[in-house]
Amino acid sequence: MKVNFFKQLATLAIVSGIIIFQGCNSDTETVKVGASGFFIVNEGNFGNGDTEISFYDRKTDQVSNNLFASKNGRPLGDQSQSMTVFENKGFIVVQNSSKVEVVNLDDLKAFASITGVSSPRYFIGISSNKGYVSDWGPDGVTGTVKVVNLSTYEVTKTIPTGKGPNRMLKINNLVYVANSGGFDRDNTVKVIDSNTDAIIATITVGDNPNSLERDKDGNIWVASGGYIDYVNNANSTKGSISKITTSNTESLRLNVDKVIFNGPANLGISNDGTTLYYTYDNAIFSLAHTATTIPTTAFKSKSYYGLAVDPFNSNIIGCNAANFSSAGTIDVYDSKGTLLSSYGVGIAPNGCAF
Numbered sequence: 001m002k003v004n005f006f007k008q009l010a011t012l013a014i015v016s017g018i019i020i021f022q023g024c025n026s027d028t029e030t031v032k033v034g035a036s037g038f039f040i041v042n043e044g045n046f047g048n049g050d051t052e053i054s055f056y057d058r059k060t061d062q063v064s065n066n067l068f069a070s071k072n073g074r075p076l077g078d079q080s081q082s083m084t085v086f087e088n089k090g091f092i093v094v095q096n097s098s099k100v101e102v103v104n105l106d107d108l109k110a111f112a113s114i115t116g117v118s119s120p121r122y123f124i125g126i127s128s129n130k131g132y133v134s135d136w137g138p139d140g141v142t143g144t145v146k147v148v149n150l151s152t153y154e155v156t157k158t159i160p161t162g163k164g165p166n167r168m169l170k171i172n173n174l175v176y177v178a179n180s181g182g183f184d185r186d187n188t189v190k191v192i193d194s195n196t197d198a199i200i201a202t203i204t205v206g207d208n209p210n211s212l213e214r215d216k217d218g219n220i221w222v223a224s225g226g227y228i229d230y231v232n233n234a235n236s237t238k239g240s241i242s243k244i245t246t247s248n249t250e251s252l253r254l255n256v257d258k259v260i261f262n263g264p265a266n267l268g269i270s271n272d273g274t275t276l277y278y279t280y281d282n283a284i285f286s287l288a289h290t291a292t293t294i295p296t297t298a299f300k301s302k303s304y305y306g307l308a309v310d311p312f313n314s315n316i317i318g319c320n321a322a323n324f325s326s327a328g329t330i331d332v333y334d335s336k337g338t339l340l341s342s343y344g345v346g347i348a349p350n351g352c353a354f
Contacts, residue, residue, distance in 0.1 A: 001288065003200070004210055005018075005147055008009045008229075012104070012132065012209055013176050020183075024120045024278070025055050025248050025306065029055055031145065031210075035053055035058070035137065035312055036056070036057065036058055037057045037058050037059075037198055038056050038308075038310065038352050038353060038354045039053055039054065039055050039056075039083055039085075039090070039297075039321070039352060039353040039354075040051075040053070040054040040056065040063070040330060040346070040349050040352050041053065041081075041082060041083045041092070041349065041350055041351050041352065041353065042054060042065075042080070042345055042346025042347050042350075043079055043080055043081070043321075043347070043348040043349070043350045044078065044079055044080070044327065044346070044347045044348055044350050045324050045347055045348065046078070046079055046096065046324075047078065047096070047326050047340065048078070048325075049075055049077060049078045049097075050075070050078075050346075050347055051075075051076050051077055051078060051079055051080040051094060051346075051347075052065065052066050052068055052069065052080075052346040052347070053067045053068045053076065053080070053083065053092065053108065053339055053346075054065070054066075054345045054349075055108075056068065056140065056185075056330075056343065057065055059338050061341070062343075063109070063217050063293060063330075063345060064341040064345065065327075065344070065346055066343060066346065067108050068092075068101075068103075068108060068110075068201055069295075070171040071107055071108045071109050072109060072110050073195065073348065076092065076094060076101065077094035077096070077097030077099065077101070078094065078095075078096040078349075079094065079096035079097070079123070080092055080093060080094050081093045081094075081095040081120070081297060081350070082121065082122045082123070082350075082351060082353075083119050083339065083351075083353035084103065084122065084123045084124060084125070084353060085353050085354060086107075086123070086124075086125030086131070086176040087125060087128060087183070088104075088105055089102055089103065090102070090105050090353065091107060091114075091123040091125075091131070093120045093121060093122060093123055093133070094120075094151075095119055095120055095121060095176055096119075096283060096323055098117055098120065099113050099114060099115050099117065099120070100113065100114035100117065100119055100120055100123055100133060100148075101113055102114065102117040102153060109229045112153040113153070114133065114148055114153050114155070115155075116146065116154065116155035117133055117139060118135055118137050118138040118153065119135055119138065119140060120133050120134065120135050120136075120146075120216070121133075121134045121135065121136060121165065121166050121167075122134045122166065122167050122168055123148075124168045124169075124170055124175065125150075125170075126170065126175070126194045127150075127185050127194075128145065129149065129151050129247060130148065130149065130194075131147075131148045131150050131151050132145050132146065132147060132148070132168060132194075133145065133146040133148060133155075133163075133174060133191075134165035134166060134167070134168055134177060134179075135165065136164050136165070136182045136183075139183070140164065140183035140184075141163050141164070141181040141182045141183055141184045142163075142318035143160075143162050143163050143164050143165040143179060143182060143186075144159055144160050144161055144165065144174035144193070145158075145159040145161050145165055145168070145175075145177060145192065146158055147159065147197055148316055148344070151162075156192060156233075157197055159192060159197055159198075159199065161177050161179060161190045161192075161199070162177070162179030162186045162188050162190055162237065162258045163180075163181050163182045163184050163185065163186040163189075164179055164180040164181045164182025164183070164184070164186060164208070165177050165178070165179050165180070165211050166178045166179070166180040166209075166211065167210065167211045168211060169212045169213070169214060169220065170194070171214060171220075173193060173194050173195050174189070174191055174193060174194065174200075175192040175194050176189050176190075176191055176192075176203075176212055176220060176244075177189065177192065178210055178211060178212050178222060179208075179209060180207040180208050180209060180225070181207065181227065185205070185207060185208060185227045186208060186209075187204055187205060187207045187208070187209070187210075188202050188203065188204055188205070188208060188209075189202075189203040189205055189209055189220075189222060189244070190202055190203075190293075191203065191248060201248050203244055203248055203249070203250060204250060205222050205224055205242040205244070205250055206222075206224030206226065206237070206239060206240030206241075206242055206253060206255070207224055207225070207226050207227040207237045207239075207240075207251065208224055208225045208226060208227055208239075208263075209222045209223065209224040209242075210223055210225055210265050210267075210296065211223045211226075211265060211266055211267035211268075211278075212267060213267050213268060213269040213276060213321055214269070214273070215269065215273045215274070215276070215289035216272060216289060217273075217275030217289065218246045219243050219245055219246065219251075220243070220244040220246060221241060221243055221244075221267060221287075221289070222241070222242045222243075222244065222262040222267070222268070222275055223239075223240075223241055223265055223266070223267040223278050224239055224240045224241070224263070224264060225239045225262075225263035225264060225265050226238050226239035226240070226256070226259060226260070226263040226264075228261060229311065229312045233259075236259045237256065237259065238255045238256050238257075238259050238263070238300070239255070239256045239260070239263025239264040239280065240253050240255045240264065241254045241264055241267075241276075241278070252292065254287075254291075254292075254293065254294040255294065256280060256281070257294075257296070258279050258281075258292060260280075260281055262279070262280065262281060262303075263280060263281075264278050264279070264280045264285075265280070265307075266279045266304075266306055266307035266308075266351075268281050268307060268308055268309035268316070269309060270273065270314040270335065271309075271310075271311050271312070271313070271314045272314070273289065275287070275288060275289065275314075275335070276288075277288065277299065277305075277307060277309055277316055278307070279304055279307050282301075282302075282303035283298035283299075283300060283301045283302065283303065284299045284300040284302070284304065284307060284316065284318060284335075285298055285299055286299040287289065299316075299337055300318070300333060302318065302331075304318035304320055304331075305319050305320065305321035305328075305348060305349070305350055306318075306319030306349060306350035306351040306352075307319065307351075308351050308352035308354075309350075310332075310354065311354050312354070314335055315331045315332050315333060315334055315335075315340065316334075316335070317330050317331070317332055317333075317334070317352055319345075319349035319350055319351060319352075320349070321347075321348040321349065321350070322348075324345065324347065324348045326347065327344050327345065327346060327347060328344075328346065328347060328348055328349045329343060329344055329345060330342070330343050330345055330349055330352075331350075
């Protein structure tokens with residue numbers, strides 16, 4: 001996450017213990033995605049240009065590291081925020097290098113680069129010839145969604161959205177954009193008609209929404225981290241989990257119990273759409289899609305920098321950034337919270353791409 005100095009300090013203070021490496025190698029064999037495995041995004045240490053991509057192979061139960069550099073003969077860049085798989089291509093968003101690298105999935109070789117983005121966060125595919133990139137802007141506040149031509153990989157249009165647009169969710173022709181506040185404050189989810197690139201609705205949720213998922217009933221759940229005013233704490237707000245109905249209305253907001261820096265984030269959902277997972281207060285929490293109260297007992301009492309839910313088996317993947325300067329790990333849990341395996345990856349893993 002770009003220039004997230006406070007988050008790094010918090011993570012350094014709370015992450016400890018023995019790092020477990022299991023089933024890990026550094027081979028550069030051909031990689032594939034989908035049912036065969038998934039990618040791990042290693043953010044790296046901000047400013048060091050050491051971001052990288054790893055791949056977990058389900059068949060061999062091994063992780064291959066440093067794939068981009070080994071396949072392309074050059075570094076990936078500085079601070080990858082995310083990676084999206086779309087139509088047999090990988091879109092690696094490298095935030096502090098102000099670009100999106102486009103790679104072939106079978107060998108991870110880059111063949112295009114999307115520029116014209118100042119502080120990109122996430123990519124989402126709209127159609128074979130169009131994609132969206134959320135962009136915090138040069139000041140981390142003036143947020144937009146960039147429209148990208150996927151034939152030329154050029155930015156063709158800019159859609160003003162709100163402060164710190166982050167993760168996006170596409171449902172039919174509508175794209176929901178969580179405005180995380182960037183370096184400021186926001187409390188909206190914008191809805192874009194991807195046919196016209198026009199904003200058609202604004203939904204108010206908790207302060208600084210960062211991630212969102214759709215459940216089996218068609219409702220959208222949003223994790224909001226809350227807002228901390230370091231000058232006047234009276235202006236600070238608690239984080240929350242909101243439910244947005246199919247009519248684009250917030251019908252439920254579940255506030256967490258305290259104002260805290262690492263508020264609810266990294267929302268994911270099981271492949272049957274019934275159980276949500278998110279990070280909060282140095283732990284992972286789970287929430288049923290029918291819940292009307294916030295959980296008070298953690299699913300797993302361990303701190304993770306990133307979180308992902310495997311859409312193929314609903315395993316929960318915790319990304320451990322360690323000290324942001326040495327190799328991190330991912331821990332894989334089943335739906336009961338049993339640790340299945342741990343794997344060594346790159347520096348500061350923050351998420352996965354399936």
